[in-house]
Amino acid sequence: xxxxxxxxxxxxxxSSLLNHQIPLESNLHSALSPSSSSSSSxxxxxxxxxxxxxxxxPPTLSCPTSPPESLNTCCINHPSGHFLQTQxxxxxxxxxxxxxxxxxxxxxxxxxxxFDAFCDSSRTHSDIPGVLSRALxxxxxxxxxxxxxxxxxxxxxxxxDDEHLWSHEWNKHGTCISTLEPDCYGPEAPSLGGxxxxxxxxxxxxxxxxxxxxxxxxxLDTYSILAEAGILPSATKRYTLGDLEDAVSSSRHAQPxxxxxxxxxxxxxxxxxxxxxGSLRHSxxxxxxxxxxxxxxxxxxxxxxxxNASTVHRHFVPAPPDGILSNCPRRGIKYLxxxxxSHSPTATHSTSQPPEPxxxxxxxxxxxxxxxxxxxxxxxxxxxxxxxxxxxxxxQCATFRSKRDxxxxxxxxxFSLSSSYSPCLVNPATSxxxxxxxxxVQGIFSSSADDEKVLAYRNSSVFWAERVPGRFDxxxxxxxxxxxxxxxxxxxxxxxx
Numbered sequence: 001x002x003x004x005x006x007x008x009x010x011x012x013x014x015s016s017l018l019n020h021q022i023p024l025e026s027n028l029h030s031a032l033s034p035s036s037s038s039s040s041s042x043x044x045x046x047x048x049x050x051x052x053x054x055x056x057x058p059p060t061l062s063c064p065t066s067p068p069e070s071l072n073t074c075c076i077n078h079p080s081g082h083f084l085q086t087q088x089x090x091x092x093x094x095x096x097x098x099x100x101x102x103x104x105x106x107x108x109x110x111x112x113x114x115f116d117a118f119c120d121s122s123r124t125h126s127d128i129p130g131v132l133s134r135a136l137x138x139x140x141x142x143x144x145x146x147x148x149x150x151x152x153x154x155x156x157x158x159x160x161d162d163e164h165l166w167s168h169e170w171n172k173h174g175t176c177i178s179t180l181e182p183d184c185y186g187p188e189a190p191s192l193g194g195x196x197x198x199x200x201x202x203x204x205x206x207x208x209x210x211x212x213x214x215x216x217x218x219x220l221d222t223y224s225i226l227a228e229a230g231i232l233p234s235a236t237k238r239y240t241l242g243d244l245e246d247a248v249s250s251s252r253h254a255q256p257x258x259x260x261x262x263x264x265x266x267x268x269x270x271x272x273x274x275x276x277x278g279s280l281r282h283s284x285x286x287x288x289x290x291x292x293x294x295x296x297x298x299x300x301x302x303x304x305x306x307x308n309a310s311t312v313h314r315h316f317v318p319a320p321p322d323g324i325l326s327n328c329p330r331r332g333i334k335y336l337x338x339x340x341x342s343h344s345p346t347a348t349h350s351t352s353q354p355p356e357p358x359x360x361x362x363x364x365x366x367x368x369x370x371x372x373x374x375x376x377x378x379x380x381x382x383x384x385x386x387x388x389x390x391x392x393x394x395x396q397c398a399t400f401r402s403k404r405d406x407x408x409x410x411x412x413x414x415f416s417l418s419s420s421y422s423p424c425l426v427n428p429a430t431s432x433x434x435x436x437x438x439x440x441v442q443g444i445f446s447s448s449a450d451d452e453k454v455l456a457y458r459n460s461s462v463f464w465a466e467r468v469p470g471r472f473d474x475x476x477x478x479x480x481x482x483x484x485x486x487x488x489x490x491x492x493x494x495x496x497x
Contacts, residue, residue: 059278061317063111074184075279080108080116080176082322083274084258085216088158089267094338095156101222103155104269105169106213108177109322114459117414117444119176121428125206128166135207147305150214166210172444174209179279181205204281212280215307216316222270225251226335233337239267240331255318261328267335271324274316364453365415365445366404370397370495371455373477377489381468385492387419389434390474391465399497400424405444416442426457426479433463433477448491455492463490 055075062081071078086104088095096102109115118124125131132144157165174180185204226232229247231239241259244267248257253272260269307315373391375381383393385400398419405414417424417435424435425443448454448461455461457479464486469475478486 062276073178077179077276079110081111082109083276085272087222087270090158091336091338095158098338099223103217105173107173113323116176116458117172123175124171126167128163131203131206135203143305170209179281180208208280211305215312218306219309219312220272233335239333239335241328253318256320258321258324259326259328265329265332265334267333273319273321275319277315364494365402365447368399368401368497371400372493372495374491374493389424391469391477392474393469394472414444414446417445431479453494461491463492
């Protein structure tokens with residue numbers, strides 16, 4: 001049986017808490033930015049201890065040109081390995097400091113193009129401040145408080161409900177980062193013996209997502225990057241897309257980015273693109289040694305929640321865009337100033353959604369419509385979906401309502417669907433398309449890249465059934481072929497009403 005000290009050392013978070021340190025993937029002293037530093041060099045890290053996931057050293061860069069047949073997705077971000085750090089420039093109403101862009105999110109896109117969303121309904125959260133506070137069992141509340149203070153300054157929603165935006169970004173994007181999946185953190189810490197429970201740790205995946213997002217944002221000062229090239233907010237001056245692109249290419253990022261403008265030609269968003277080296281987990285496989293900073297201050301008490309720039313740059317390697325192009329005009333771009341406003345958005349805890357953006361009635365998947373079935377192998381077969389989501393050929397089609405995803409404008413339009421009866425989703429346990437009041441989450445869909453009138457789920461526009469329904473027969477529809485058990489392939493077309 002292992003001695004207690006060795007058992008404890010193999011539990012990364014537990015060993016770090018006992019040593020008054022916050023665990024990081026790399027050596028603590030090089031990864032955190034403490035308020036003061038020791039005059040002596042930190043000792044080298046101890047040898048790597050056995051762990052549930054022994055990752056290669058040096059770590060692997062995501063989206064390799066020729067990926068191996070098998071990948072440990074706890075060590076490399078896959079299949080979503082192309083990351084976007086997205087920022088807002090909101091002027092109406094003005095959001096955030098006048099000389100800073102604000103955080104939109106950290107998005108993992110698929111290496112093959114496109115993206116997954118809302119990947120794990122069991123890990124969704126609506127109270128991000130509470131989740132972060134519990135992540136380290138209140139062992140370092142000052143660190144969490146500093147993180148939340150930063151988010152309340154630089155991670156803001158246009159409608160004032162900042163916490164809803166944080167939840168949305170985690171639920172939609174954070175749950176799709178493979179190296180943050182709970183199994184990658186290893187088992188829960190066991191008892192210390194003698195009846196003394198070990199310090200619990202929960203939701204480290206959420207904590208890691210928000211620390212990496214804020215830390216990366218701190219290295220991407222878009223306002224300063226543009227200002228150094230003479231590009232400043234102005235109510236009258238206009239810029240070319242080339243001006244903006246040259247400013248970023250001459251910065252440390254030195255890779256193309258995606259600029260986004262609204263329909264008035266006003267610059268309002270920027271997307272930086274990255275490959276990621278190794279895991280984004282903070283839990284280390286090193287046994288951190290005890291230590292303190294000068295004056296007896298513990299490392300945990302002095303630690304910042306943010307990774308320092310060198311650690312961020314080791315993880316996030318600038319990459320060209322994955323096919324997502326800037327939508328700004330070639331010239332005449334407006335970069336408007338944030339004017340002070342006497343009516344700042346007030347935070348609210350209401351569960352109501354912001355007003356749905358309007359769209360032309362002819363635009364697919366807006367407003368109300370029928371979902372019409374088109375069988376691929378026998379084109380004459382049709383029918384439609386009825387209110388619970390079944391395929392039916394002998395009666396009236398159900399009316400479905402499509403509602404745009406309003407938090408991520410511009411990122412490959414997404415929408416939800418609901419029948420007059422209840423919200424619709426693809427059941428994660430069965431892959432069945434269903435509309436049920438018992439649904440724990442709202443499903444998110446997109447339109448096909450080939451035909452915007454065709455429904456798609458996770459970048460696939462083909463749905464499956466076991467058979468074509470007979471007269472007065474109802475047949476379930478699925479998002480996969482059930483391992484070859486479902487033979488009928490179909491596409492689902494939106495028919496506005």
